[in-house]
Amino acid sequence: MAAKHNYTEDSIKTLSPLEHIRLRPGMYIGRLGNGTHAEDGIYVLLKETVDNSIDEYTMGYGKRVEVHLADRTICVRDYGRGIPLGKLIDCVSIINTGAKYDSETFQKSVGLNGVGQKAVNALSVSFRAQAVRDGKAKLVEFERGKLAQDNRPAKSDERDGTYIEFTPDEQLFGKNFAFRKEFIEEMLWNYAYLNRGLTLNFNSKNFKSEGGLSDLLKKKLTGETLYPIVHIEAEDIEVALTHGGHYGEEYYSFVNGQHTTMGGSHQAAFREGLVSTVRNFFGKQYDAADIRQSIVAAVSVRVQEPIFESQTKTKLGSTDMGPSGPTIRQFVVGFMQQHFDNWLHRNAEAAETLRKKIEASERERKELSGIRNLAKERAKKANLHNKKLRDCRVHLGTKHKRAEQSTIFIVEGDSAAGSLTACRDVQTQAVFALKGKPLNTFGLTKKVIYENEEFHLLQSALNIEDGLDGLRYNNVVIATDADVDGMHIRLLLISFVVKFFPELITNGHLTVLETPLFRVRTKKQTVYCYSEAEKQSALKKLGKAAEITRFKGLGEVSPGEFKDFIGMGMRLEPVTLKNLHNTEDLLGFYMGKNTPTRQNFIIDNLRIEKDLVEV
Numbered sequence: 001m002a003a004k005h006n007y008t009e010d011s012i013k014t015l016s017p018l019e020h021i022r023l024r025p026g027m028y029i030g031r032l033g034n035g036t037h038a039e040d041g042i043y044v045l046l047k048e049t050v051d052n053s054i055d056e057y058t059m060g061y062g063k064r065v066e067v068h069l070a071d072r073t074i075c076v077r078d079y080g081r082g083i084p085l086g087k088l089i090d091c092v093s094i095i096n097t098g099a100k101y102d103s104e105t106f107q108k109s110v111g112l113n114g115v116g117q118k119a120v121n122a123l124s125v126s127f128r129a130q131a132v133r134d135g136k137a138k139l140v141e142f143e144r145g146k147l148a149q150d151n152r153p154a155k156s157d158e159r160d161g162t163y164i165e166f167t168p169d170e171q172l173f174g175k176n177f178a179f180r181k182e183f184i185e186e187m188l189w190n191y192a193y194l195n196r197g198l199t200l201n202f203n204s205k206n207f208k209s210e211g212g213l214s215d216l217l218k219k220k221l222t223g224e225t226l227y228p229i230v231h232i233e234a235e236d237i238e239v240a241l242t243h244g245g246h247y248g249e250e251y252y253s254f255v256n257g258q259h260t261t262m263g264g265s266h267q268a269a270f271r272e273g274l275v276s277t278v279r280n281f282f283g284k285q286y287d288a289a290d291i292r293q294s295i296v297a298a299v300s301v302r303v304q305e306p307i308f309e310s311q312t313k314t315k316l317g318s319t320d321m322g323p324s325g326p327t328i329r330q331f332v333v334g335f336m337q338q339h340f341d342n343w344l345h346r347n348a349e350a351a352e353t354l355r356k357k358i359e360a361s362e363r364e365r366k367e368l369s370g371i372r373n374l375a376k377e378r379a380k381k382a383n384l385h386n387k388k389l390r391d392c393r394v395h396l397g398t399k400h401k402r403a404e405q406s407t408i409f410i411v412e413g414d415s416a417a418g419s420l421t422a423c424r425d426v427q428t429q430a431v432f433a434l435k436g437k438p439l440n441t442f443g444l445t446k447k448v449i450y451e452n453e454e455f456h457l458l459q460s461a462l463n464i465e466d467g468l469d470g471l472r473y474n475n476v477v478i479a480t481d482a483d484v485d486g487m488h489i490r491l492l493l494i495s496f497v498v499k500f501f502p503e504l505i506t507n508g509h510l511t512v513l514e515t516p517l518f519r520v521r522t523k524k525q526t527v528y529c530y531s532e533a534e535k536q537s538a539l540k541k542l543g544k545a546a547e548i549t550r551f552k553g554l555g556e557v558s559p560g561e562f563k564d565f566i567g568m569g570m571r572l573e574p575v576t577l578k579n580l581h582n583t584e585d586l587l588g589f590y591m592g593k594n595t596p597t598r599q600n601f602i603i604d605n606l607r608i609e610k611d612l613v614e615v
Helices: 017-023 041-058 085-093 116-122 181-194 213-220 265-282 288-292 328-346 348-384 413-423 447-451 453-462 484-500 532-542 559-565 583-591 595-604
Strands: 064-070 073-078 124-133 136-143 146-150 161-168 199-202 205-207 230-234 237-243 250-255 295-301 407-412 429-434 475-479 510-514 518-521 526-529 547-550 571-574
Touching (some): 017 116, 041 116, 041 161, 041 181, 085 116, 085 146, 181 199, 181 250, 213 237, 213 295, 230 328, 265 288, 265 328, 265 348, 288 348, 295 328, 328 348, 348 447, 407 413, 407 453, 413 559, 429 453, 475 484, 484 510, 526 559
Parallel strands (some): 250 295
Antiparallel strands (some): 064 073, 073 161, 124 136, 230 237, 237 295, 518 526
16 A cells, blocks of 8 residues: 655745756756757757847847857857846846847747746856947856856957857766757758848858758758749748658748747648649649648748747747737738749749649559558558557657657567567657568659558558658667668668658657667676777776677667666667758669679778677
8 A cells, every 4th residue: 555645735845946947857948868869958958049149130130140069068159239237147047037028129039938048057067148238248157057156247348249158967968968060050050041141150160041941942852853942932931842752741840930840830831821722723622642742841930929839949839920910820821822823823834843743642642542451451450469569658749748758669570679678668668570671662662661561560650651740759769780680671771761751850750779889897887888999998997807798689688788778878879861962862872773883882992890809
């Protein structure tokens, strides 16, 4: 029988804002993480800081923002008006303090709730803020959110603006957290696309765009487009779109400069406006899925006093453009029906190409309908006895507080699946076991998903047959052995995703689990090493007499050990399409039937390493 606890007046606690932020950081920055995912908390801290500089630029002050990273410390300097010196401490440490409540001072800004910069301060081991205004500067310093030094204003010949420097607290983010430069660069590029004329500088590299969202699509495209990029804009809205030859839909949506990775009312309105405009233009009731198939689009809107569904602002919940304006749906749909329709009339050749693409998608969908129903019936029967999926209890898309932690591990073989299943978190971690090497899907159509039982079961487990709206797991993790066969399986799976579900990659859902190559231990201490260099470092620390075990496969790892690799210290390597402008060519080289070409490449680039000596 559970012990009874007295529920009295003494049970009621009141936390200070600082204590609350540090105790419940997820309410303020979403996930914590160690920096291996673009939405981990350390990047939210940076975003909250840069957002303030962007809001200054949007209001017409300062054309340059400088960001510098040194190890784990980030510095952000803008050349806006600078925080009023007398309110500097309040603005960076007291919740619900700021100028964003004054709609005359900041119109259509991102930060509206007076929390962001205070969270950065509270979750940093050290935090410094300096404001420069009218020939005077004031510097304040904090340690874990508590004021450590308050310097008096002093004369300064620096340009007006604000300087913020912070180091995230390893007590919260873990000893192994680290900033990834590619995630910071991606963030800064988005700021540049949405703020033409603004220069952002990161560790001496400039980020600037003159083409706006058109430049964004050019950078994101992973293959040839069917027609030139459509780039249309009006007050408070900008849209860029085109169609490619890939499967799926790819969207980049923004509100007041904030990248809404989970979409929201503005993205839904854009999808609706696209469909209605195309139907009206061609005079045919095309299926919405056929119209949107293979689209790559970016949409940015500016909303007065936006309402987001979380503090991290990844999904827009607002339905109105402003207190007295139209609804977001009316605004975006109306914009598309006017401006995109005009573009189609002015570009007859592109419009005809779009029509052929839609009708080709329609034909393929109808061809698939018969085999799809057959596959579903087969899957229903298989699911009664299917042991491939060991599901978890909490899934993405639910209102559970841990929904974003939902993860599925795709492993090879029952042995690895057994070890992982025995030590996983049954609330948020699922396991899908492959029976061997999956089929090479290069050059095949979507029909293969329904003909191949394993792919169909995987698609069903993820629930992505009709797009990512129903995705059941936020993290899709490929967990294969670190040997030749494991690498081949990994490549086959990534090829499958690139071919049929690229949005899993572009939306940051697909990662690869890094597992240790070595275990170095003594009677008192055990160190897991992910590289030869880490092994040598461990030997130096524990002594040459330490025992070394070389892991050849995940099946060799005991459940007790596996628990260390999929917990707080889990190492995940994101799969990205960065700087890849033609996935078809790449997959054709590595996965196609050009064996002699590939053989010659391997021979020309072959390096022979000394065999590792196992102790």
